[in-house]
Structures are given as structure tokens and as C-alpha cells.
Amino acid sequence: MSKLVVGMSKQGFKTLFPKADIIYLIILGLLLGVFLPMTLDIFRLNLVGKYLTYAFVAVGLVLCWGYGGILSLGQGVFFGLGGYCMAMFLKLESSNPEATKIQSTPGIPDFMDWNQITELPWFWEPFYSLPFTILAIILVPSIFAYIIAVAMFKRRVGGVYFAIITQAIASILTILIIGQQGYTGGVNGITDLRTLLGWDIRTDQAKYVLYYVNFICLMLCLLIAQFVRKSKLGRLLVAMRGREDRVRFSGYDVSSFKIFVFCLGAAFSAVGGAMFTLQVGFMSPSFVGIVPSIEMVIFCAVGGRLSIYGAVYGTLLVNWAKTSFSESFPELWLFAMGAMFIGVVMAFPSGLAGVYKKHIEPFIAAGWYGLKKPRPKSPPKITAPIPADNWTSREEVSP
Amino acid sequence: MNDKASAKDFVLAVEGLTVSFDGFKAVNDLSFYVEEGEIRVIIGPNGAGKTTVLDLICGKTKATSGSIKFRGRELTKMTEHAIVHSGVGRKFQNPSIYEDLTVFENLEISFPRGRSVAGALFFRRDAEVTQAVEEVAETIFLKDQLHTTAGLLSHGQKQWLEIGMLLIQKPDLLMLDEPVAGMSVAERKRTAELLNRITKGRSVVVIEHDMQFVEDIAHRVTVMHQGKTLSEGSMDRVKVDPKVVEVYLGH
Numbered sequence: 037m038s039k040l041v042v043g044m045s046k047q048g049f050k051t052l053f054p055k056a057d058i059i060y061l062i063i064l065g066l067l068l069g070v071f072l073p074m075t076l077d078i079f080r081l082n083l084v085g086k087y088l089t090y091a092f093v094a095v096g097l098v099l100c101w102g103y104g105g106i107l108s109l110g111q112g113v114f115f116g117l118g119g120y121c122m123a124m125f126l127k128l129e130s131s132n133p134e135a136t137k138i139q140s141t142p143g144i145p146d147f148m149d150w151n152q153i154t155e156l157p158w159f160w161e162p163f164y165s166l167p168f169t170i171l172a173i174i175l176v177p178s179i180f181a182y183i184i185a186v187a188m189f190k191r192r193v194g195g196v197y198f199a200i201i202t203q204a205i206a207s208i209l210t211i212l213i214i215g216q217q218g219y220t221g222g223v224n225g226i227t228d229l230r231t232l233l234g235w236d237i238r239t240d241q242a243k244y245v246l247y248y249v250n251f252i253c254l255m256l257c258l259l260i261a262q263f264v265r266k267s268k269l270g271r272l273l274v275a276m277r278g279r280e281d282r283v284r285f286s287g288y289d290v291s292s293f294k295i296f297v298f299c300l301g302a303a304f305s306a307v308g309g310a311m312f313t314l315q316v317g318f319m320s321p322s323f324v325g326i327v328p329s330i331e332m333v334i335f336c337a338v339g340g341r342l343s344i345y346g347a348v349y350g351t352l353l354v355n356w357a358k359t360s361f362s363e364s365f366p367e368l369w370l371f372a373m374g375a376m377f378i379g380v381v382m383a384f385p386s387g388l389a390g391v392y393k394k395h396i397e398p399f400i401a402a403g404w405y406g407l408k409k410p411r412p413k414s415p416p417k418i419t420a421p422i423p424a425d426n427w428t429s430r431e432e433v434s435p
Numbered sequence: 436m437n438d439k440a441s442a443k444d445f446v447l448a449v450e451g452l453t454v455s456f457d458g459f460k461a462v463n464d465l466s467f468y469v470e471e472g473e474i475r476v477i478i479g480p481n482g483a484g485k486t487t488v489l490d491l492i493c494g495k496t497k498a499t500s501g502s503i504k505f506r507g508r509e510l511t512k513m514t515e516h517a518i519v520h521s522g523v524g525r526k527f528q529n530p531s532i533y534e535d536l537t538v539f540e541n542l543e544i545s546f547p548r549g550r551s552v553a554g555a556l557f558f559r560r561d562a563e564v565t566q567a568v569e570e571v572a573e574t575i576f577l578k579d580q581l582h583t584t585a586g587l588l589s590h591g592q593k594q595w596l597e598i599g600m601l602l603i604q605k606p607d608l609l610m611l612d613e614p615v616a617g618m619s620v621a622e623r624k625r626t627a628e629l630l631n632r633i634t635k636g637r638s639v640v641v642i643e644h645d646m647q648f649v650e651d652i653a654h655r656v657t658v659m660h661q662g663k664t665l666s667e668g669s670m671d672r673v674k675v676d677p678k679v680v681e682v683y684l685g686h
């Protein structure tokens with residue numbers, strides 16, 4: 037990736053990063069990397085870090101759903117798989133024979149012992165290795181997504197059917213995890229995670245470090261997403277969303293592009309899941325199922341499903357609302373979220389990013405040009421990419 | 436008819452083509468041959484199976500039996516994108532363009548390079564692409580609209596844009612499904628000119644209802660009726676064929 041950016045000409049860089057996008061990225065970077073850490077105490081900052089792990093999913097959904105029109109209601113599956121891979125490593129480390137010597141079988145995770153399992157299952161073995169775990173965090177969910185995507189998209193299953201199938205998969209995986217209590221920790225999940233290669237992840241200092249690791253990973257994902265959406269592949273996704281047949285009869289194998297973007301979304305989600313485990317200290321099936329998966333779609337919709345930056349703000353906003361609202365009225369939260377989703381879909385189909393594009397940006401632009409010398413608007417150059425609002429506004433009419 | 440001869444003499448050889456939808460034979464034992472550089476127009480009443488023939492050639496519909504050979508290659512067993520790569524371009528009946536993208540981007544996507552996932556990711560808009568796009572845009576009268584969002588074009592301009600999207604692929608065989616449907620008289624004239632210009636050096640199959648337009652462009656005409664060929668030949672000959680007059684031109 038970096039080699040590629042360096043290898044590109046200035047022109048290429050400008051196409052990839054128009055001025056506005058650089059500004060959005062810097063503002064987001066300053067907010068998350070400087071402003072929030074300086075103003076929030078570590079408890080709140082850790083919460084923000086937790087919210088940001090969902091932003092990985094939301095950014096993946098922008099590419100899949102906003103650009104490619106592939107609505108997945110099962111992103112929790114990939115978030116969960118990534119999180120479980122991380123949790124397995126951490127659990128093995130905290131289940132050393134000394135710490136577990138009161139168990140009937142010392143040296144295996146406590147929940148296995150409770151379930152009368154006397155030997156570590158084979159698929160847990162490789163998770164003693166951190167490099168393997170890091171690979172698995174990306175590869176396991178991506179390969180799983182690849183299998184789903186090949187099975188669906190090669191058969192040209194799409195739209196609502198695809199959404200329902202992903203939802204079914206989320207449900208099946210939850211049932212599987214809960215049912216196989218001895219291997220997965222069941223409904224409680226994998227808990228009591230303590231150290232990463234001997235480094236205690238529960239201290240305040242570790243939480244700061246993990247917050248920044250998370251922040252950097254999110255920025256990297258945003259850069260990758262930016263690269264994809266500004267490439268021809270990004271435009272092809274938009275083209276496919278409306279005219280799949282035209283793309284196919286222009287010589288493209290449509291399914292391969294859908295498979296790619298679905299796997300990319302899954303990989304992003306998985307990184308988010310792993311960071312969640314590290315920052316929150318456990319992983320459980322309640323982050324895998326249908327409800328969290330749909331919540332993640334709502335984060336994306338509120339932020340604006342055509343804006344990768346909007347998706348991050350949307351995630352933060354909804355989660356902040358969720359935390360503050362459910363602190364005072366826990367039982368009302370689900371209704372409030374439902375109302376928010378309906379409200380956003382009805383009033384602002386392009387989410388926060390759409391509101392910004394429509395009402396705030398022209399205002400800022402006017403101020404900006406007012407400060408500088410007034411200059412006539414030059415006609416757009418060929419190399420200039422389409423401003424996103426060109427089609428965010430159109431988006432409101434098309435389904 | 437042996438296979439070698441059809442491969443050499445004809446760009447497109449359709450033989451015994453049949454497709455059956457739940458027992459209904461939309462195309463029934465159809466055969467026709469298109470020569471190098473020929474403009475073939477398929478006409479016929481509604482439901483005669485004209486669009487289905489194009490669907491079969493471009494791979495959108497799979498044939499029940501029969502063969503379609505394009506420059507000697509059997510198309511019936513190829514995937515849609517492989518058929519496109521072999522040199523067949525198809526325009527749909529309703530203008531099928533990417534409304535959310537600009538005219539430039541519509542043409543750029545159709546430019547035959549970077550058609551794999553990696554190819555599309557690392558595709559660069561270089562001078563070759565820009566030049567090809569500008570040339571085609573000039574041909575299809577959209578040079579001044581390159582940065583207009585395609586959804587904002589008029590109906591006729593959308594039809595031209597889709598024709599342009601085919602042109603930039605440089606297909607050997609161009610298939611057009613009702614290219615002048617819904618166009619004004621002036622637009623039809625320009626389209627006829629456009630087609631006459633762009634069909635030089637390639638073979639074209641056109642479906643059309645507008646008889647004046649058919650007379651303007653057709654080298655040969657195939658009249659279809661109930662999935663079969665009713666008559667074939669020059670427009671002058673077909674026009675006076677009593678069978679054609681009865682089922683199609685009569686009313």
C-alpha cells in the first residue's frame with residue numbers, strides 16, 4: 037500500500053486524495069488522536085475506543101452497502117470471529133498451569149475445565165502463537181466471508197435474499213458458539229483476559245496504548261477504504277449498484293468484485309473485533325448475533341452510508357447516545373434507537389455526511405472563498421474525481 | 436454446412452438455436468449468418484423473440500440447444516464477460532447507463548482495460564484512456580457533457596452514451612436493441628448517421644421497429660415471427676413478401 041502511494045505520481049495522489057478528503061482525514065485524526073485523549077478521563081476514553089472498534093465495521097459497510105449495494109446484516113459474524121481469535125490467544129496466555137492449578141486439568145482455559153474437558157482441543161493449539169493469531173484474525177473471517185460470497189454471488193443471489201442469508205448465518209454462529217460451551221465459553225464468552233505477551237492489558241497505561249493502536253488501525257483501514265473507493269473499482273461498485281447487467285456486458289465478472297468488497301468489509305470488521313477484545317477484555321456471542329449486526333448497519337446509516345468518515349462519526353454518535361441514554365432509561369434505549377433509524381432513513385437518507393454536504397459544506401466553502409480572493413470557479417478538470425455529493429443527492433431518489 | 440466454412444465466411448453463425456422457457460419456445464430452431472461488415476436488422480412483431488436472440492448471443496440467456504459461433508468460437512458455453520472479451524458488444528433496449536457517474540466515468544468504465552479486481556484497483560487514468568474517452572465522446576455528440584452526471588442527460592443522449600460505451604470497447608460485433616426507440620425525429624436522423632459512421636469495419640445486428648430507420652441502415656433484414664425466421668433478404672425484397680405483410684407490416 038505505502039509503496040504504491042509512493043510510486044504514484046502527484047496526479048495520481050490528487051485523484052486518490054482530493055483536498056476535501058485530506059481535510060476530513062486530518063480533522064478526524066486530530067479529534068480522535070489529540071482532542072479526545074486530552075479531554076476525556078481514561079474510563080471515557082476506553083469507551084470511545086470500544087465504540088471505535090465498531091467503526092471498523094461501519095467503514096466496511098460503507099464500501100459493501102453504500103458503494104456496492106450489498107447489504108449485509110451479519111457483519112457481527114466477522115467482528116466476532118476476529119474478536120474470538122484474539123480472545124483465544126489471550127485466554128491461553130492467562131490459563132498457564134500456575135494460574136489454573138486449582139482446576140482438575142491445569143493449563144486449559146477455565147470454562148473448558150468447568151465443562152469436563154480434559155485436553156485442549158486441536159483448533160485451540162495454534163493460538164499459543166501470536167503471529168498465527170494475528171494472521172488468523174484477518175484470514176479466518178476473510179476466508180469465511182469468501183466462502184459465503186462465492187456461494188451467493190456466483191449464483192447471483194443478491195439484495196434482500198443476501199441480507200436474510202447473512203442474518204441467518206449470524207444467528208447460526210451465535211447458536212453454535214452458545215451450544216459448544218466447552219470449546220467457546222458459551223453464552224458468557226471468553227472472559228478474564230489479562231496479559232498480552234506478559235504485558236498487563238488492564239492497567240490505565242495499557243488502555244492508553246491500546247486506544248492508540250486501535251486509532252492507528254482505524255486510520256489505516258480508512259486509508260485502504262479511501263484507496264478502494266477512489267480507484268476504478270470504487271466507481272465499478274457504484275455502477276454495479278444500479279446497472280449490474282451493464283457492468284457484466286462491459287466485460288466484467290461482477291461476482292468477483294462483490295466477493296472482493298465483501299471480504300474486505302469482513303477483514304475490517306475482524307480487526308475491529310480483535311481490538312474490541314483487547315480494549316474491553318472479553319468477547320462473547322452477544323457481539324456476533326443479529327441484533328449487534330443490525331446495530332452496526334444503523335451506525336453506518338446514521339453516519340451516511342456513502343461516506344467512510346461519516347460512518348466513524350455515526351458510530352461515535354449512536355454509541356454515545358446509547359451509553360448516555362441507557363444510563364438513565366435503560367429500557368427505553370431500543371425504542372430510541374429504532375426511532376433514530378426510522379428518522380434518519382426518512383429525513384436524511386444520506387445520514388450525517390449527507391446533512392454536512394448539503395447544508396454545512398456550501399457554508400464553509402463560501403467562507404473559505406470569501407477569505408481568499410474571490411475567483412471564478414474553474415470548470416472541473418478531467419482528473420478531478422466526482423464530488424461525492426453528486427450522487428449522494430441522487431441517492432435520495434434511487435432505492 | 437460444415438463448421439469450418441461457417442467459421443471462415445461469417446462473423447456470426449447461428450444454427451438451430453432454440454430456447455425453451457417452461458416448454459414455451461421463445462426461439463425455435465433459428466438459423467442466420469452475419470457476414471463481415473454487414474448491418475443486419477432483425478424486425479418482427481412483439482414477442483417474436485428478437486430480444487431473446489440478442490440475450491442468447493451475449494450469454495444473458497442460456498440456449499436449450501443449437502449453436503452460436505462468433506469467428507469460429509462457440510459462444511453458448513462461454514460466460515458473459517468472456518463473450519464480451521471475445522469482441523461482442525451489446526446495447527440494451529432501455530438506455531442502460533450508470534446514472535450516478537459522469538459521462539466520462541461511464542465511458543472510462545467501458546474502456547477495455549483493468550477488468551479484473553486487481554486491474555480495477557490499480558487502474559490509472561492515463562493519456563490513452565483520456566484520449567479514447569474524448570474521441571468517443573466527440574463521436575456520440577457528448578464532448579461538452581463529459582463531466583455531466585449521466586442521469587441528467589436527455590433520453591436520446593443516454594442512448595448515445597450507451598452506444599459510446601460499446602464503441603470504446605471496440606467490438607467486432609455490435610448488437611443494438613432498438614437504438615432509436617423514444618427518440619425525436621432529429622435525434623433519429625443523427626443516430627442513423629452515427630450508426631452508419633461507426634459500423635464501418637464491424638458487423639452489426641440491430642433490432643428496430645422504425646421502418647424508415649431500418650431502410651436507412653439495413654444491408655439485410657431478418658423477419659422473425661414466433662421464434663422462427665419468417666423471411667430474410669434485402670429490405671426491398673422483405674417488404675413485398677406476402678408472409679411479412681400479413682404478420683407484421685400489414686397492420
